[in-house]
Each structure stands twice: as structure tokens, then as C-alpha cells.
Amino acid sequence: MIRIAVIDDEQLARSGVIACLARHDDVEVVGEYADGEAALAGIRHACPDVVVLDIQMPGMDGLALLQAVEAPARPLAILLTAHAEFAVPAFALEVLDYLLKPLDDERLAEAIGRARRRLQAGAALPGAPADAPRPEWLKRFEVRVGRRVLFVPVEQVEHLQADGDYVTLHVGSRQYLLRDALQRLQLQLDPARFVRIHRSTMVRLDCVAELQPLSNKDALLRLHNGVPLRVSRTYVEALRARLSGATG
Numbered sequence: 001m002i003r004i005a006v007i008d009d010e011q012l013a014r015s016g017v018i019a020c021l022a023r024h025d026d027v028e029v030v031g032e033y034a035d036g037e038a039a040l041a042g043i044r045h046a047c048p049d050v051v052v053l054d055i056q057m058p059g060m061d062g063l064a065l066l067q068a069v070e071a072p073a074r075p076l077a078i079l080l081t082a083h084a085e086f087a088v089p090a091f092a093l094e095v096l097d098y099l100l101k102p103l104d105d106e107r108l109a110e111a112i113g114r115a116r117r118r119l120q121a122g123a124a125l126p127g128a129p130a131d132a133p134r135p136e137w138l139k140r141f142e143v144r145v146g147r148r149v150l151f152v153p154v155e156q157v158e159h160l161q162a163d164g165d166y167v168t169l170h171v172g173s174r175q176y177l178l179r180d181a182l183q184r185l186q187l188q189l190d191p192a193r194f195v196r197i198h199r200s201t202m203v204r205l206d207c208v209a210e211l212q213p214l215s216n217k218d219a220l221l222r223l224h225n226g227v228p229l230r231v232s233r234t235y236v237e238a239l240r241a242r243l244s245g246a247t248g
Contacts, residue, residue: 002115005031005046007039007062008054008080013101017052017080020108027112036060037234040068048075050096050115052108055081056183059234063186064196068238076118078111137190141169143176152176154193158207158223160185162200172225195242197221197231205242 004027008014014032021027030046033039036059043051055062066077082101096118097111141152152169161168162182169176186196196202203221211231212220219231219239231239 001026001028002050002112002119003028003030003046003048004050004052005029005033005039005043005048005075006052007033007036007057007065008052009034009057010054013054013080013103016103017108020103020105021052021112023105024109024112026116036062036065036068037237039065040237043069043075044073047073049119050076050078050112052078053080055079059199059232060238061183061186061196063191064235064238067191067195068241070241076115078108078115138185138188141176141178143169143178145176150176154189155204157204158225159201159203159227159229160194170227195235195239197229197235197239199232201229203229208243211239211243 002024004021006014006017006021006029008017011034014034018029018032021029030048031039031042033042036057039051040060053062053065060068062079066074069075077095078097078099079095080099080101080103096114097107099107099111138154140154141157143150143152152171156171157169158172159170160182161170165179165181167178167180167182167185169178182200182202186194186202189202193206194202194204203223207223207225208221209224210222212222213236214220217233217236219233219236221229221231221239223229
């Protein structure tokens, strides 16, 4: 049996996925979750083989959730989204497939078939197969300043801050304004180097100097350059896991 957990903040979407999965005799739904925090606890308890996961959810989004699950226990993932522009590299975070809403039964069946083959072949172990192509993560940002285009290497960016239709790149004492969505950039940045800490903020992991819990379950993060940043409670556990992995 293929053990599957369904994670989506919309009840109707979850019900639709579960109805489609019910048509497969070798599939068992072992969990249904409406938010990232509940799903994280559920995945650790139920140990599903596969998750069918919405990318965009309030609080901890789908990618942050996958990043928070330790690699040995991370299930294969079939991602759901309503936005065609959110493309995910094929083997990033054990992603099997990328399906657009509204869900198409045949496409989900194809994704389940892919999961079935991976599991039968024993390829559901942490990491992609040895001959799998490595994801091509973003290497530099192109920033327009007047008529000029500046190229900012990603390894120089300490944190990113969303501001409406723009994202501010913080590079030391300099700031660059980029017309883009933080959610889209998150899908292009190497998750081993960058992590979401708030709905409007991402940081480069090796820039983090300390993390201090706050009374309301949020946390205060301080970068090596002294800049303080707020960590939303929905991202605290994922951040702790990533920091432990980065230093372990």
C-alpha cells in the first residue's frame, strides 16, 4: 500500500484529492491536514510515503513544510498550486510532480503511478537517484537601476524582504529593489541556503548568528551583521530544524 497524506488549507480541495485517491486500490490516506504545523506533526507520526501538498498556505507554506522534515523521514511530494508560474525543479525536496488546480484526475493518476514506480524500485530513499539532474538554482539577481542592469550574486544577499509587488535584497549596507514575488523567488533559491522565516522574509542560513524565543511563540533572529529579524511562530520549528542541519 502507498501511504499518502493530503495537505491543503481548503477543505474542498482536500476532499477532491481524497476522492481521486479512493479510486486507487493500493492507496491508503493516512492523514488530512489544513495547515503546515499540523501536517508537520502528522508526517512525523504517520510516516506517509507520499504527500499531496498545496504550495501556498497561510503560515508555514508547502515548501517550508518539506524543508522542516528531516531528510531521512521526508516523504515524496506531489505539489498542488493555482499558479502556473511557480515551477519547481523536478528533484528538489523529493518532488515527484507539480499539478495545477483545479485538479485533473488523470494528472493525479499519473503522479501516483510515478510514486508507485519510485517506491517499488526502492528509490524513495533520501535524495534523488544518482543519475538525476541536479536542480539549477538561481545564481544571481538581475536588478534594474535606471537604464542599468546590475547583477547581484545570491551568495552576497543576506536576507530578502517582500514589499508589495517588490522584494528588497539586503546586501551589507546596500539595498536593491527587485520587481518580483517572494514566493516565486523562494522556488528558485537553493533551499539548503535560503529559508523562509516570515510571510514577507527569507534569510541566508549562514548569515544567522543567533535565535531567541519570544513569549508569544515567535522568535527574534539576529544576523552576523547585527540586523534583527522577526521569525513568525509558524516558521520557528522549520528554522530550528534547518539551523540544526546546517551546523550538525
